[in-house]
Amino acid sequence: MIGGLFCYNHKGEVLISRVFRDDIGRNAVDAFRVNIIHARQQVRSPVTNIARTSFFHIKRSNLWLAAVTKQNVNASMVFEFLLKVVEIFQNYFGKISEENVKNNFVLIYELLDEIVDFGYPQNTDSGILKTFITQQGVKSATKEEQAAITSQVTGQIGWRKEGIKYRRNELFLDVMEYVNLLMSPQGQVLSAHVAGKIQMKSYLSGMPECKFGINDKIAMDSKGKPAEESKTKSAIAIDDCQFHQCVKLSKFESEHAISFIPPDGENELMRYRTTKDISLPFRVIPLVREVGRAKLEVKVVVKSNFKPSLLAQKIEIRIPTPLNTSGVQLICMKGKAKYKASENAIVWKIKRMGGMKESQISAEIELLTTDTKKKWTRPPISMNFEVPFAPSGFKVRYLKVFEPKLNYSDHDVIKWVRYIGRSGLYETRC
């Protein structure tokens, strides 16, 4: 039960303010600004309680989005809702920025009226919303059309309308994974996990029913195949997962089959998380030597650890420097490296790198002696990259489309599958 939703710019000026319940007054708007946006110290908790009112906020680019409530609500529900709101905004007017929000006031209020009712979140699927909230001004719908919208929104399959037709039936699947890692200086993995999601784009006619197969351990075992076989096929252990509302959960629970009628257009089908048997695409080996009090020698080796045929992209390694750095000399074999004083770090960028390769940077850091006895805390070296495979080992085994009413079969559908692995928080201590 969200009491209200506010949106502020970076200065704390209110851009959007929508109150859904009476228990939230106008002063809540100011309370958030004073206590969080303009707080002395940066507020790190996304949930803040001020005078028995809870504020849940997220920050996107320069904007603050805050949901307010006086009740004891499910916090994860509220955040899920806020993220959905952001997603809807992006779908409607692209990048979220102060400019865009100001230009779309009317639309935003219209959307807010639709997706929340008395503080209870409603249908937040942008595909459906687009069928009746358009940006092209008011279109006087006929009675039949209105009835169709109503029956569709309130019907069983609220995410897809009937009578969609495409000449080419196509289906795109993107498997996107974020690898998170924390490694000790000796190369021991302290923590690692992969957060993945499956992004689906469907252009299918009619009301097709799809079946989706993945190399999940449980699903494969339940198929009655012997355990050894599933192992050889490298099944993976999924710790937890979450589906789009179109997936029939009862069927997933009983048969471990993912079956659904897909929404039209782009959607996130599934989210999952794995922690076991992650193939780490890169290994960072740091060597830090303190030469006296005025000098520091840093050598960092990066090894790529995947098939030589694949190419990693957008590699960026960030090596933190001590706070009393007064000069840096850099030598790197590949890519470009630069000392960024404003961020207290050396940033080393490599455009492309093949598998099973190795590259190295060495830096000489001059230090200014200071009067503090505080030692440098040596923050971890972090890394960003993009690789064309799924580090968790996730595989799409099959995707079948059935459309009993229209005359096209599984073979006629063109299917595309793509794997992308990106870095989340990928850090190595030094």
Place this chain on the structure above:
Amino acid sequence: MPAVRGDGMRGLAVFISDIRNCKSKEAEIKRINKELANIRSKFKGDKTLDGYQKKKYVCKLLFIFLLGHDIDFGQIEAVNLLSSNKYTEKQIGYLFISVLISGNSELIQLIVQSIKNDLASRNPVHVSLALQCIANIGSKDMAEAFGQEIPKLLVSGDTLDVVKQSAALCLLRLFRTDPSVIPSGEWTSRIVHLLNDQHMGVVTAAASLIDALVKKNPEEYKGCISLAVSRLSRIVTSSYTDFQDYTYYFVPAPWLSVKLLRLLQNYPPPEDPGVRGRLSECLETILNKAQEPPKSKKIQHSNAKNAVLFEAISLIIHNDSEPNLLVRACNQLGQFLSHRETNLRYLALESMCILATSEFSHEAVKKHQETVINALKTERDVSVRQRAVDLLYAMCDKSNAEEIVLEMLAYLETADYSIREEMVLKVAILAEKYATDYKWYVDVILNLIRLAGDYVSEEVWYRVIQIVINRDDVQGYAAKTVFEALQAQACHENMVKVGGYILGEFGNLIAGDARSSPAVQLQLLHSKFHLCSSMTRALLLSTYVKFVNLFPEIKSHVEEIFVADSNLRSADAELQQRASEYLALSKLTSLDVLATVLEEMPPFPEKESSGLLNLLKKKRPGRVIENPDRLDEHVKKEPRETNGTSGLTLASNTEQEGGSADLLGLGVPSAGNGNGPTTNGAGAVTNNIQKFYCKNNGVLYENDIIQIGVKTECRSNLARLALFYGNKTNHPFMNFQPNVSASPALSLAILLQVKQVDSTVEAGAQFQQMVNVECVNDFDEQPDLNLVYNYNGAPQTVNIKLPISINKFIEPTEMNGEAFFSRWKNLSLPAQESQKIFKAAHPMEATDSTKAKLIGYGFQLLENIDPNPDNYVCAGIIHTRSLQIGCLLRLEPNKQAQIYRLTTRSSREAVSQHISAVLCQQF
């Protein structure tokens, strides 16, 4: 800083505007990081920077620091700026240093040197800058370094006036951090004579300094009285045109006048009739001037004039000797009471509160009662109303008590919530103190509870019950009044408590009337029962059982109430117990027993409601205006023994309501004078001397009456002990004499210097005694502290050792493994080594605490040196005046056998012996 702008540090201006243009916090931090990196590379660079550049970068660092970031470099550059000859550079250098240098910086020596140079400079501007810097830092180090020089500057003939002014203020600042900075003796008269200086600025600055000095040592500076008076009279009698620069809106030297008047308030009225006459003349002139028409309509003029006037009135009140002046002051204040300036009204009321306590002016103050009451009703400002309440309280006496209490009660209904509780207390106290008729008193208190029940503290209603029980003549009236009060629809819980208690005791006195028959009384009380808290319910249950005794005819009704589930099976254990016990009492026992158990409460011991006064003090510590007559009564009163509540049996305990202990022991502190503690009294005594080998601060000794704490600071062969004596009791210690002494042998090895202390320690107070120790030679004994004082008439002594041992002078020494072992071998003569094997007293696994002890003892713990990682290896140098003694130590634990082997080597045999003897008891 116009000079800086003229100089135009463009880089700085650009940087600041960059920062101001930053859109977000992150952007700002990025910009600052970039600038810091730039400055670091500039400072690190091989090129030498010129003064301008240094100034610019130091300015930037200062700006970044003021934005809230840590700055840990640049001090050297700032110190370099100090030696520049350009004013702007020097100024920035000093600015940076006074803002950023912490007291214990290593650079302080360098800075002190620069400041010394500037102090000796012939350029007055440089001297002023240096003085400013000293005052801004104002640390102990500064006081030690410059305590000698600044007084010289201050009194020297060829110092410029401006510099003298700065020097006086600087000295004041140093004096506040370290009172020992001002040398006594010859300086006294020269400093006092600054009041005669030609230059008004110097006099103003000196007046502040002298005021502080006088507070510390009034006798020595007594000479300032006549000088101050003559200076004051010169100012007061002069016309405003005489002081060109020091006339502020037609008032001659108002600040100086105020300061002089304040200074005089430190002393009793002058004894010399001439001086006294002159002072009275001055004060009269000031009062006369107040009557003159204002010379200007500007607010500043009246402010300055009134400031002087109020300070003069404070002095008149302080002196409290001339009735004529007091009355005039009172009349003057009376005029201000109806002034339209709120601040003036406030000040007038505040001063009048003090005037009301003087016997001469009490009557004069009373003349303004009407005005004050009016102020209470019509005043808009809450703080002024508060003052008005204070004044009414202060001016109250027998003649006007009834009226004032009535007015305060009337005001209570509309009073601000913040002052209600205090007002309630004041009304309660006044009503009790000046009550001629106890009926009136009961009425007032009941009215009080009715009007402001929430603000009536427990003590107030305890008190009314005490009085009713002790006075036979009001009991019937009280019962009738509470009965009537309880009939109101909404009734405060405190009223229910009072009503319940009084009806339980004296309900029979009004039972004759049909309107208040027993059944009606019971019904009335029980109708409130369910709205009350469990404490009140418990009280009401007691009342009911008393009804059983008073009115046997309603016994069955009462028993019904006890039997009710909400009582007999109440979740509250107290209620349940009372209900079941009372039920049993009423059902089973004979009438005789019942009558004995439930007899009327015996009268309470007579005493004043000092509890209420204490409460009032607690509410507003530091600024309680006493009601005047109270003072002497209070002193006369002997603390009474409490009626031992522990003697009561369970039966009688349950008979009374829960708060009975409070009722009896109302606010009287239980001073156990019977068994005064003797030497090292029987109570818990802690003497922690052993622990102080490994730590510097803490409680050294503690028993029931006194606590002695120690704080030790050591630097090479010098140590400074701060001894804190805390009086834990309610009585002052008299003839308090701490003696620190060393045995003859010890006194050759260390020099002790002990500061004298006052001979009295006030109750609950703590004070500090400094002991300076210099180590001349090594030693193994500890000095004695012999403390003698009188507590409550009984002499007490405490004999303890002072925690000064040779290890306090150890300086930890860092060395690598090679150096350590070569030194270890060098000290291999049998006489230089001392070895002890002993059982572990503490768990051996706690390596952290062992390490902490070794470090606390004074050694440097050398890690990763010994081949066996379990062993502890330490090194240190003992500093004495004559020589330095190297000490090495090795502690080897044997975990199986739970024993330690401790080996100590040093160049002196006695030292090794002593250290190992001490340390073997620590682990």
